[in-house]
Amino acid sequence: MKIIIADDHAVVRTGFMHILNYQDDMEVVATAADGLEAYELVAKHRPDIILLDLSMPPGQSGLIATGKIHEDFPETKIVILTMYDDEEYMFHVLKNGASGYILKNAPDEELISALREVYDGGTYVHPSMATSLVREFVQKDRKLADEDDPFKILSKREIEILPLVAKGYGNKEIAEMLYISVKTVEAHKSKMMDKLHLKNRPELVEYALRKKFLNF
CATH class of the missing domain: 3.40.50.2300 (Response regulator)
Known part of the structure; x- marks a missing residue:
């Protein structure tokens, strides 16, 4: 050499x-x-x-x-x-x-x-x-894992709403199932997309499928 x-x-x-x-x-x-x-x-x-x-x-x-x-x-x-x-x-x-x-x-x-x-x-x-x-690398891997963990990113209510969105329920249906208003559902969906850096409902559904939220 x-x-x-x-x-x-x-x-x-x-x-x-x-x-x-x-x-x-x-x-x-x-x-x-x-x-x-x-x-x-x-x-x-x-x-x-x-x-x-x-x-x-x-x-x-x-x-x-x-x-x-x-x-x-x-x-x-x-x-x-x-x-x-x-x-x-x-x-x-x-x-x-x-x-x-x-x-x-x-x-x-x-x-x-x-x-x-x-x-x-x-x-x-x-x-x-x-x-x-x-x-250093262990701490970095843990940080990256936390950043991709929906249970650490989303609120409890958002974790309830995400699988329902993925299963095709509309805002009104979700509101009735969780005893909240339609506006509240819409607000939670908007916050979820902001937190997860997603642009629209199809991307939110794709994320839920990838994270196996349909099993919830």
């Missing part, structure tokens, strides 16, 4: 270059001192992976370079190499296209393993930060 190393310290670039070039399946094709130079070298060499430091003062940072490189050269995998054991940094770069996040104090074997995993299409996160990443 062809690799570019971007770090503002020459001794770090040289050290990692020796480690990676020693591997039979790795070749460091270039090194950069900041994000702008990293971008230019990616454009020139089109590497498989760029090992990118987050902070490279006074030049362009890895935070900025990550998004630019991912957008213009998506075939190049980005692995962040940093001293920052920070959840916010990790989430930011992963959301902006990075495939790996590893700390500079990690053993050489971990770095090599991480690069191979990313090269094969995987994602690597330093073990000390994996728990935070899992927690």
Whole structure:
């Protein structure tokens, strides 16, 4: 695999270059001192992976370079190499296209393993930060599930009305069945469509069918 190393310290670039070039399946094709130079070298060499430091003062940072490189050269995998054991940094770069996040104090074997995993299409996160990443995705999935749960979106009265609408009952019939006024039925239907982002009665019926409200 062809690799570019971007770090503002020459001794770090040289050290990692020796480690990676020693591997039979790795070749460091270039090194950069900041994000702008990293971008230019990616454009020139089109590497498989760029090992990118987050902070490279006074030049362009890895935070900025990550998004630019991912957008213009998506075939190049980005692995962040940093001293920052920070959840916010990790989430930011992963959301902006990075495939790996590893700390500079990690053993050489971990770095090599991480690069191979990313090269094969995987994602690597330093073990000390994996728990935070899992927690973030679990919370996100729960939030999305809540947003699509009619029992958490609709009121009790709306949940009573929805299956009756889906079964084809008119406003007057529903009003009589629930002992409420026709205007109240119409108001609840309007609120349901607003909450569920639906435009008309057919879409409301389709939603009820999808959510199995006809069984109610």
